[in-house]
Amino acid sequence: MASLVPGESDSNTFVGTYTLSLTDVNASQVSNQATVEAQDPDNSNVTDLSDDNSNFENDPTITSYDAVDAINLIKERNL
Ligand SMILES: [Ca+2]
């Protein structure tokens, strides 16, 4: 677990992986929100939900995309 001093940030250590569901594909968007839990200098627990554009809000990040229906086939022959 990473340790940060007050004012320090770390945007590289934490990685999450999510596999799209059929519901996500049909909706053409994914809602994503991270939660952080830590202790302040007084050892009190603090928590926050991520936001899409502000350090003072808790809106999930919505990623929209255009799903393209497609199927592909390659036929090869051996002589
Ligand atoms: Ca926001």
Ligand SMILES: [Ca+2]
């Ligand atoms: Ca927040």
